[in-house]
Amino acid sequence: MVGYRKRSLPWWKYTVEASAPILPVPVSLLSGFLGAGKTTLLKRILEEAGDKKVAVVVNDVAAINVDANLVRGTRTLANNETLVELQNGCICCTLRTDLVKAIAELANERKFDAIVVESSGVSEPEQVAEMFTVKLGNADGKKSKFGSEGDRRGVSEAARALRGANTLDEVARLDTCVTVVDCAAFSGDLTTPKDLVERFGSREKGDGDANPGDDRSVGQLLMHQVEFANVILLNKCDLVTDAEAAAVEASLHALNPEAEVIRTKRSKVPLEKVLSTGLFSMQKVLDSPGWLQHMRNNKVTQTREYGISSFTYQSRTPFHPVRLFNFLNDHFLVCLDEEEDDEDDNEEEDQEMSEGVEETRHQEDEDGVEEEEQGKPPLVVRQQIVEEKMSRQHQNLGHILRSKGFVWLANRDDVSGSWSQAGTVLELGCGGPWMGLMPEDMLPEEGSDEREMIERDIAGPVLLDRRQELVFIGRDMNCDAIVAALEKCEVTRKEASDARAAAGDDKNGGRYLRKDEWKLKLDNLKMAPIGEDPFPLWPTLEEMDLRGEGGDGNDHAGQGHGHGH
The missing domain is CATH 3.40.50.300 (P-loop containing nucleotide triphosphate hydrolases)
Known part of the structure; x- marks a missing residue:
């Protein structure tokens, strides 16, 4: 018989014949x-x-x-x-x-x-x-x-x-x-x-x-x-x-x-x-996932016979939003995460797209099915756009199968950007706060492996863990060309100086700034030639409400932003 007075497992995990679970x-x-x-x-x-x-x-x-x-x-x-x-x-x-x-x-x-x-x-x-x-x-x-x-x-x-x-x-x-x-x-x-x-x-x-x-x-x-x-x-x-x-x-x-x-x-x-x-x-x-293993190991691998390779791009200088967007838009279909209540801000963009595709809105796609969704070009048009972008990517950068990581945009010092690309499509949105800005009691326990990984990412009291860290996996990639293109997207000292001067915070031309401090607080960065930041607004630390004490009610803190930890 099975004793029933003390049960470490539910009764149905035992047979009548024996007490083995x-x-x-x-x-x-x-x-x-x-x-x-x-x-x-x-x-x-x-x-x-x-x-x-x-x-x-x-x-x-x-x-x-x-x-x-x-x-x-x-x-x-x-x-x-x-x-x-x-x-x-x-x-x-x-x-x-x-x-x-x-x-x-x-x-x-x-x-x-x-x-x-x-x-x-x-x-x-x-x-x-x-x-x-x-x-x-x-x-x-x-x-x-x-x-x-x-x-x-x-x-x-x-x-x-x-x-x-x-x-x-x-x-x-x-x-x-x-x-x-x-x-x-x-x-x-x-x-x-x-x-x-x-x-x-x-x-x-x-x-x-x-x-x-x-x-x-x-x-x-x-x-x-x-x-x-x-x-x-x-x-x-x-x-x-x-x-x-x-x-x-x-x-x-x-x-x-x-x-x-x-x-x-x-x-x-x-x-x-x-x-x-x-x-x-x-x-x-x-x-x-290969991207995560490469981010942690930070090494270049290559299968010579088939041209498969991977590498990690790292930098401690923020990207200029306009140049980064132009680079991405040249080589990928870019999807930007936006707040659901920002519809009014996009009316002008929607109108431009509507006018641009009015003549082809009712054109049949490859399967003979008429495009029904308002505001989206027909499939045949999107196919042509993809072919042009992929041709440019293969010629300039090689075949990028997968890239993933996080980015630092100038004028967004509190939060990281979450970058995820697979084939044609690249998604970029708010990834959550930088770990160096998190309250002490919300960080992993002191001495844990997770805490040590975070501390290794901290580059001093100014930059903390703000950085670019992107893993690329592809076939016949031109790694040097990818790195050079991304470096051109970085903010220059001249641009930063002009932004600080416009804000009245140049501190005598930046002579008294701490090391790397010139990279921060670039809210007045010029967005030439388009005149505005092409990326949607991301929530601030206050709006994220990390402790759940109010805010906008949206959970922005954990949107896939693992920092590779």
């Missing part, structure tokens, strides 16, 4: 774009599972779950497998409670050796992974990670499915994150100007995965899926030459050095590579 069921998460080969991989798992009992959770987000229909016809499904269908939503957003409930119920049946979850093509695996460790807690329907006021029923059902467990990983642990990449489409997806609806179809119209208004770029989504993976299946290698496959494989190794990259045809892979591998660790996978 039941181990959580391993879960494999399959990510990848529509058409990359996720469903084919799923069918292979079911067909080749043998005596292994596998449960499958399929999420297609379309009104009719085509993937579920395909898998249902698999020969062995009726024997050792169970299929759970999730429809009309994406498991990384609208179906969070459904997914938790489905996995928990399967795990608590205690008859499966593994659970496989096929996510939609627009899902970010990190968001799905977070669900395994978040405490459900608010089963009474209060606002939680799993839903809002309108999700009381879903939250309660998910909590009941956990049968007393606090988190999903107590009954089912995330074991392996597998990303399937279409080798033939990799380069095109990185450089396409299409938005997610144009690339994957609209869930609202019932012809695809994406939600209308989803402003993520295709390249950024692909990069998220590649960087958050333990195993990357480079599929459809039979559709390209061996040299092309090798070049894509080398790129994937550079983008995620910790992942195992396996070339496949028709998603054929040994099951031990994708089931019950024990590879997943949240901290390990968060540390796996």
Whole structure:
């Protein structure tokens, strides 16, 4: 008999025959774009599972779950497998409670050796992974990670499915994150100007995965899926030459050095590579992106055979906003994060764009679909713009696959800029306060590794940790040209002196300024030739309200600004 007076684990983790705890069921998460080969991989798992009992959770987000229909016809499904269908939503957003409930119920049946979850093509695996460790807690329907006021029923059902467990990983642990990449489409997806609806179809119209208004770029989504993976299946290698496959494989190794990259045809892979591998660790996978490893190691790497290289650009001088914007706009499609309530400030810009594309607004795109979204040029126009920018980038800088880090803009001394580029698209917005300006009690504990990393970034009492730190990963990159171009974007002493003089704070021409102090307080910096700062306003330290005591109610402090720590 099992003693019940003192329980270190919930009762359902014990069998009647013995008091040994039941181990959580391993879960494999399959990510990848529509058409990359996720469903084919799923069918292979079911067909080749043998005596292994596998449960499958399929999420297609379309009104009719085509993937579920395909898998249902698999020969062995009726024997050792169970299929759970999730429809009309994406498991990384609208179906969070459904997914938790489905996995928990399967795990608590205690008859499966593994659970496989096929996510939609627009899902970010990190968001799905977070669900395994978040405490459900608010089963009474209060606002939680799993839903809002309108999700009381879903939250309660998910909590009941956990049968007393606090988190999903107590009954089912995330074991392996597998990303399937279409080798033939990799380069095109990185450089396409299409938005997610144009690339994957609209869930609202019932012809695809994406939600209308989803402003993520295709390249950024692909990069998220590649960087958050333990195993990357480079599929459809039979559709390209061996040299092309090798070049894509080398790129994937550079983008995620910790992942195992396996070339496949028709998603054929040994099951031990994708089931019950024990590879997943949240901290390990968060540390796996190539850009982050290079930022921490600060070294140049190069794969000579395929021209893949990476390097870190560092500087302690702020960028001139106008020159930086012009450099970025010459070589990328630039997306600038803006405050939601700044619509009035953009009316003039919207009017100019409207006038510029009026003649082509109703022009049909490559698929014959008329452009519907107001204010955005038709796809054929955007494609032409991308081709021009990519041609300029390849000629001047080489092929930049990925760049990420943070920047310091002149006249914005309190907060950093968060820079993230994947293929064609470069996003730049507020990254949060510099760590040197944070209150002492909000910093990591003295003597910890995190604290030591922050202190190494401090360059004295004037600059603190303000700096440029950008990692570039690419193919046949001209590193010297990239560095030279960025150095030309830096503020000069003459510009700084003029700005201080205009503010009446030149201190006798700067003779009595402390070392590097000339780089600060450049609010009167001339913005020639356009006359104004091209970047949207970012919140000040006071507006960020770091201690949650008031402010504008927006959480600006933690918007992806990790400083590489």
